[in-house]
Amino acid sequence: MDKVRAAIAVADEAAAEQDAAQEVADTKAAAEEACAEAVRAAKIQAAVAEDAVKQWERDNPIEAATLAGVAVGGAVGAVAVDALRPRKLTDTAKDAVLEGLFGAFGLDAEKEKVREQAAREEKLYRIKLFEPDLKLLGLSLLDAPDLDEKRLRKAFRERSRVLHPDVRDESLDQKGVPTVYELNAAFEALRKLL
Structure with missing residues (x-):
């Protein structure tokens, strides 16, 4: 009888541990889903912000050019490239939105991937010239x-x-x-x- 009671106690303890582990797994899954949703929302907000800034640049070309500016370097090639494509205000705004949204959720890896892709696209654009x-x-x-x-x-x-x-x-x-x-x-x- 004592062995049966001990076995039941062990079984109850194992069931309780399994329930606790399942609860932890459910909490982690919910947190991962919340993070994924936050990333999707951040990307949508970044796209909306970029579109709004692009529209403002179209509506206010002189102010946009003044705000964006062109950095003049010492090398002739660098000056030519910068003059051909200055960093747009939309690029700066996108960086700020990404920094704020991804940084708030602690998604540094996702933010870094977006930055690396943007750097590759920028490099390709410059080389196309x-x-x-x-x-x-x-x-x-x-x-x-x-x-x-x-x-x-x-x-x-x-x-x-x-x-x-x-x-x-x-x-x-x-x-x-x-x-x-x-x-x-x-x-x-x-x-x-x-």
């Missing part, structure tokens, strides 16, 4: 998102081996063939973007 230089170096826009200085140097060296005057056949018609000077200029322009 120099697509002829990419082609001169034997690269395409498909190579642009993963382009770093090491890959750029490798492409530069490979094209230099083809275009260098010591290697080229001077007896052939050279019209339309890029010079090493053009290759150097393309390399420097793209290197400054990275």
